[in-house]
Amino acid sequence: MDQVRFGIIGAGAVSDYHHVPGIELDPRAKLIAACDPNTELLEKRRSDWGVKKLYTNYHEMANDPDVDAVIIATPNDTHHPITMACLAGNKHVMCEKPLGLNFEQAAAMYREARDRNLKHMTAFTYRFAPAMRYLRHLVRSGMLGEPRHFRSQRFLDLPETSWGWRQYKANAGAGDLFDMTIHRIDLGMDLMGPLESICGAVAQFCPRDKTVSGHPCPPSDVDDWSALIGRFASGAVGVWEGSTVMKGYHYNGFGHEWAEVNGTEASAVYRLQEPNVILVGKHGESMSPLDVPEEFLVIPGSPRDPKVGVPSTVFRYDLVYELVSAIVEDRPAVPGFDHGAAAQAVADAVLKSSDGQHWVHLDLMLNESPTSDGSLQV
Ligand SMILES: NC(=O)c1ccc[n+]([C@@H]2O[C@H](COP(=O)([O-])OP(=O)(O)OC[C@H]3O[C@@H](n4cnc5c(N)ncnc54)[C@H](O)[C@@H]3O)[C@@H](O)[C@H]2O)c1
Known part of the structure; x- marks a missing residue:
């Protein structure tokens, strides 16, 4: 495939912010179509993105023989049906997180893509993120010794007004847990291997019953704090x-993100705030900053110049490069739907644990896969 x-x-925020710049950077990729039921936004994207084919119904995109691959960046409750339709239409798929509203949906998406090859x-x-890629290298190469402990913090200072579809369980599945913490559950398992058991909790502080312009709206029914400990x-x-x-x-909208392995x-x-620098410390030393080596600043082969743009933003453009490379080289893309489903299983377990106030064992759902490291067999 040329x-x-x-x-x-x-055609909303994340498509514009992450995915379109990623497609524009990769000479092997071309954006030919966009789909959104919001016709005003779609018209705007015609000029913003220089895209010619516009659809308001995703089935039209799924059945368009000119489209080889789709990126699905819609509200969470639509990920499962849209992915299934696109796979049936023989498209390669990158889907936003969380893959579905629950593990069953995410696992079905994985099985369908796998079975259709x-x-x-x-x-x-x-x-x-460069420092995350380098941290993974330090862990995998044994430079930190035997990993004992992983810690993740993701704190955002968002307004307490309505969050649109994100604040309703029917559309989002959960709040901070499915929006933010699920990324970090994936990071934890990528660095440390599968989780065996977790104890989780969620809480809601804000009703978010007013829009930014002060109009009343139905209150949120999802969490805005989520936490877990795990083995x-x-x-x-x-x-x-x-x-x-x-x-x-x-922090200029990027918030605070910290992930460490001891x-x-x-x-x-x-740290997301300084993604090209890692903090490292050995026994008896104090943690000190180290520039991430050049070969970890972009994924191998990516044409992106790591010196261009805001460091906390630009690494996001490499996702498209990974998917295109997987298609061109005929190999699995990483992270796949198996990784998405594994993280979903853990996030579901956090809700179950929080509801029942007990630990949840995951060992029946998670297995080391022989084909893609640290992933799921379903
Ligand atoms: N990976 C990341 O770092 C990251 C960052 C932000 C958002 N996200 C995820 O991306 C997804 C979208 O988030 P966003 O911030 O861009 O939301 P958004 O609300 O800005 O955009 C979503 C768009 O989807 C459209 N849409 C709704 N139903 C549709 C349908 N049936 N068919 C086609 N289009 C439809 C909406 O009209 C809207 O334009 C969410 O799942 C979110 O969790 C991921």
Whole structure:
């Protein structure tokens, strides 16, 4: 295939911010179609993105023989039906996280893509941050010794007004847990291997019953704080905490993100605020900053110049490069739907644990797959 022809379903914020710049950067990719029921937005995208084919119904995109691959960036409750339709239409699919509203939906999406031999990818963006890629290398190469402990914090200082579809369980599945913490559950398992059991909790602080312009709206029924502790199959442990209403953690809209691995020899920390620098410390030392080596600033082969643009933004463009490479090289894209389903199983378990106030064992659902590292067999 000389060029992978893309269609985007969901012409909103993340498509504009992450995916279209990613397609524009990759000479092997071309955006040819966009789909959104919002016709005003769709018309705007015609000029914003220079896209010619416009659809308001995703079935038209799924059945368009000119489209090779789709990116699905719609509200969470639509991910499962849109993905299934696009796979039936023989499209390779990158779907935004969370893959579905629950593990059953996510696992069905994985099985369908696998059985149709189509490429599938979950948009777990933060895996592509340079310091995260380097942290993974330090863990995998044994530089930190035996990993003992993982910690993740994701704090955002968002307004307490309506969050649109994101604040309703029927559309979003959950709040901070499915929006933010699910990324970090994936990071934890990518670094430390499968989780065996977790104890989770969620809480809601804000009713979000007014729009930005002050009009009343139905109150939110999802969490705005989520947390878990977990035991990995390796014997290591992890702690995750996230919230969207942490005052003072604005940082130009990027918020605070911190993920660390503590091993028997050394510790290392990834931070979104400075994604090209890692903090490292060995026994008896204090943590100190180290520039991420050049070969980790972009994924191998990516034409992106890491010196161009805002560092906390531009690594997000590499997701498209990974999917296109998987299609062109005929290999699995990473992270796949299997990784998305595994993270979903853990996120579901957090809700179950929080409801029942008990630990949840995951070992029946998660297995080490022989084909794609640290993933799921379903
Ligand atoms: N990976 C990341 O870092 C990241 C970042 C932001 C958002 N997201 C995810 O991306 C998805 C979209 O988020 P967003 O912030 O762009 O939302 P958004 O509300 O800005 O955009 C969603 C768009 O989907 C459209 N839409 C709704 N139903 C549709 C349908 N049936 N067919 C086609 N289009 C439809 C809406 O009209 C809207 O334009 C969510 O699942 C979110 O969790 C991921």
